[in-house]
Amino acid sequence: MTTATKTDQCFNGLFSSFHEEAARRQPAELTALRDAAFKQFCATGFPSVREEEWRFTNVAPVERLSFELAKPAAGEISPDQVSLAGVRGLDSHEIVFVNGHFSAELSNLQKLPQGVIVCSLAEILREGGNKTVSAELGRQTGFDKSAFQALNLAFVSDGAFVHIPKGVVLADPLEILYLSTGGDQPTVSFPRNLIVVEEQGQLTVLENYEGVNAGNTYLTNAVTEIVVRAHANVDYYRLQCEDPGAFHFGSLQVQQEEQSNFRSHAITLGASLSRNDLGLTLVGENCEGTLNGLYMIGQKQLADTHTRIDHAVPNCLSHELYKGILKDDARGVFNGYILVRPDAQKTDAKQTNKCLLLSPTAQINTNPQLEIYADDVKCTHGATIGQLDENSIFYLRSRGIEEHDARCLLTYAFANDIIRRIKIEPLRNQLEDIVLVAQDVKAKPSTLEVK
Amino acid sequence: MLEIRNLRANVADKEILKGLDLTVRPGEVHAIMGPNGSGKSTLAGVISGREIYEVTSGEVLFEGKDLLEMEPEERACEGIFLAFQYPVEIPGVSNTYFLKAALNSIRKHQGLEELDAMDFLALVKSKMQLLNMDNDLLNRSVNEGFSGGEKKRNEIFQMAVLDPKLALLDETDSGLDIDALKLVANGVNALRSPDRAVVLVTHYQRLLDYIVPDFVHVLSAGRIVKSGGKELAQELEAKGYSWLEEPVNA
Numbered sequence: 001m002t003t004a005t006k007t008d009q010c011f012n013g014l015f016s017s018f019h020e021e022a023a024r025r026q027p028a029e030l031t032a033l034r035d036a037a038f039k040q041f042c043a044t045g046f047p048s049v050r051e052e053e054w055r056f057t058n059v060a061p062v063e064r065l066s067f068e069l070a071k072p073a074a075g076e077i078s079p080d081q082v083s084l085a086g087v088r089g090l091d092s093h094e095i096v097f098v099n100g101h102f103s104a105e106l107s108n109l110q111k112l113p114q115g116v117i118v119c120s121l122a123e124i125l126r127e128g129g130n131k132t133v134s135a136e137l138g139r140q141t142g143f144d145k146s147a148f149q150a151l152n153l154a155f156v157s158d159g160a161f162v163h164i165p166k167g168v169v170l171a172d173p174l175e176i177l178y179l180s181t182g183g184d185q186p187t188v189s190f191p192r193n194l195i196v197v198e199e200q201g202q203l204t205v206l207e208n209y210e211g212v213n214a215g216n217t218y219l220t221n222a223v224t225e226i227v228v229r230a231h232a233n234v235d236y237y238r239l240q241c242e243d244p245g246a247f248h249f250g251s252l253q254v255q256q257e258e259q260s261n262f263r264s265h266a267i268t269l270g271a272s273l274s275r276n277d278l279g280l281t282l283v284g285e286n287c288e289g290t291l292n293g294l295y296m297i298g299q300k301q302l303a304d305t306h307t308r309i310d311h312a313v314p315n316c317l318s319h320e321l322y323k324g325i326l327k328d329d330a331r332g333v334f335n336g337y338i339l340v341r342p343d344a345q346k347t348d349a350k351q352t353n354k355c356l357l358l359s360p361t362a363q364i365n366t367n368p369q370l371e372i373y374a375d376d377v378k379c380t381h382g383a384t385i386g387q388l389d390e391n392s393i394f395y396l397r398s399r400g401i402e403e404h405d406a407r408c409l410l411t412y413a414f415a416n417d418i419i420r421r422i423k424i425e426p427l428r429n430q431l432e433d434i435v436l437v438a439q440d441v442k443a444k445p446s447t448l449e450v451k
Numbered sequence: 452m453l454e455i456r457n458l459r460a461n462v463a464d465k466e467i468l469k470g471l472d473l474t475v476r477p478g479e480v481h482a483i484m485g486p487n488g489s490g491k492s493t494l495a496g497v498i499s500g501r502e503i504y505e506v507t508s509g510e511v512l513f514e515g516k517d518l519l520e521m522e523p524e525e526r527a528c529e530g531i532f533l534a535f536q537y538p539v540e541i542p543g544v545s546n547t548y549f550l551k552a553a554l555n556s557i558r559k560h561q562g563l564e565e566l567d568a569m570d571f572l573a574l575v576k577s578k579m580q581l582l583n584m585d586n587d588l589l590n591r592s593v594n595e596g597f598s599g600g601e602k603k604r605n606e607i608f609q610m611a612v613l614d615p616k617l618a619l620l621d622e623t624d625s626g627l628d629i630d631a632l633k634l635v636a637n638g639v640n641a642l643r644s645p646d647r648a649v650v651l652v653t654h655y656q657r658l659l660d661y662i663v664p665d666f667v668h669v670l671s672a673g674r675i676v677k678s679g680g681k682e683l684a685q686e687l688e689a690k691g692y693s694w695l696e697e698p699v700n701a
């Protein structure tokens with residue numbers, strides 16, 4: 001017999017009131033799906049460290065708390081705060097959510113080309129949904145694989161729905177900004193994004209999670225599903241800059257159809273505890289999928305990244321490069337799973353995880369996991385863990401560069417592999433600045449400047 | 452300019468330098484020669500401030516200031532440059548970025564205005580010609596994928612840009628073919644001036660055919676056992692080092 005934890009009780013309470021109210025503004029089929037998802041969550045509860053997938057990440061700090069559903073608070077946010085939280089100097093279409101709720105006032109969607117849909121999922125659902133939403137929402141992630149995905153589905157309310165029609169190229173990036181204010185009590189929000197890029201469509205999208213009140217405790221439980229149809233091209237950026245007191249559980253699930261190209265760049269900087277699950281399924285031949293990422297954390301932060309690449313068909317290419325920078329007592333977890341199914345001949349999969357430990361008490365658990373059932377494939381993986389090289393530090397100092405700056409510069413050099421692949425220039429510049437002062441934020445800022 | 456008196460230094464508790472004296476005045480070129488293990492690299496390491504060398508006694512003055520009290524970066528800012536025997540590769544940091552950071556750090560220390568991108572580029576271009584270096588080198592990562600000769604040339608190029616008062620070349624000739632050696636030597640010769648001193652640390656006399664020193668010192672078992680003019684180098688080439696080495700219990 002399992003005893004209900006405080007959190008189970010808390011979510012029971014939240015669900016019963018939410019469920020009834022949401023049923024009035026959502027299609028019946030979704031209501032049924034949510035109900036099933038919640039039952040599944042109740043049956044499994046939160047994952048424990050006895051589960052292989054959660055061996056190094058203890059979610060007890062989340063379980064101990066009682067959460068309230070985060071309320072709309074767009075009125076508390078000024079446009080200045082939005083531009084400060086977003087990528088500065090970026091010319092983009094912007095859809096903004098505060099505490100998980102869409103804010104039309106803070107969003108900027110006037111310049112979307114004809115046929116492109118970027119809107120609030122809640123609004124679409126209120127209108128009874130549409131064909132794409134009915135077909136795709138919850139199809140990839142479902143609720144039977146992960147407690148957090150189940151919980152998100154149970155509480156589906158709002159998020160971004162993005163639809164790029166066949167052959168349409170969205171030239172400027174789309175920024176999906178989630179701002180959390182937190183509150184006196186711990187709050188929880190369940191962002192849910194659905195992005196469908198039809199044949200030959202092209203999209204650059206940035207999903208950005210930011211806290212606006214350092215010191216508050218809140219939980220973001222986000223799920224994003226992306227469908228990349230044949231010959232489509234998607235650049236996906238994910239920036240996690242939650243407040244230091246926040247918990248962030250994010251899932252991304254992508255399906256790629258033939259000859260499509262998908263590149264993900266996941267940057268993890270914030271939250272006290274964060275878990276990113278990224279899944280890429282290659283269902284069409286001759287696809288190219290890239291998962292790149294950088295996690296840079298300090299103090300007692302924990303950042304866990306689990307990636308899963310499923311080569312279901314032949315002749316696909318996947319590249320994965322994750323880099324971690326860990327300071328103080330920070331802990332990183334990286335698990336990279338690659339599945340090559342029996343049919344997936346001529347698969348070319350490459351996975352690399354490199355970590356830089358900047359303090360003797362920082363920790364990383366890194367685990368490449370390859371399961372290969374085809375016999376004519378090229379699969380490589382590698383993991384390295386290291387410190388800054390003392391010879392390099394001396395070399396820089398011997399040229400007149402201060403030790404502190406030398407350490408910053410070498411940390412930056414380590415991260416540069418990921419940063420230079422970012423094609424959104426303002427984002428790249430912002431990250432360069434962040435990494436250059438990474439050594440010790442409390443110490444004086446580095447005198448170095450990029451370019 | 453550089454005054455070394457009775458310098459003793461250890462590496463991992465083993466005494467390598469055993470009472471070394473050396474005086475270098477502005478405009479002079481000194482060659483320090485000696486067999487393997489005589490302490491040549493230790494001397495270069497102590498002057499540049501490497502932590503693995505522990506100075507146990509003696510003093511090193513640079514323009515009257517106590518060098519041993521300074522951090523490596525302060526020494527560089529005061530005008531000392533070490534050309535490394537094994538230059539370090541730094542992937543992810545471009546040559547331009549690295550050199551600009553170094554130059555501006557030094558200029559700041561010396562109370563000069565920092566160079567902007569335009570002025571910096573103009574300076575760099577003029578120095579590149581001196582060493583016959585390719586333009587694309589600027590955007591490449593520091594020493595990454597460079598051949599041995601390219602790395603050494605890059606050291607002299609950095610020296611040309613940073614414009615030190617005292618240049619210390621640690622076995623810069625080792626591993627160079629004759630063409631690379633000439634390029635490096637030309638670079639060093641072009642930088643000779645009445646205000647600048649050069650100390651060449653080398654095992655072989657070959658480099659001294661191209662960079663003619665004012666003084667040659669022979670280092671043996673941690674001390675300078677003989678000093679002379681440039682002819683001493685030729686004598687060493689002909690006779691080897693053994694006639695100068697100190698008996699074991701000296």
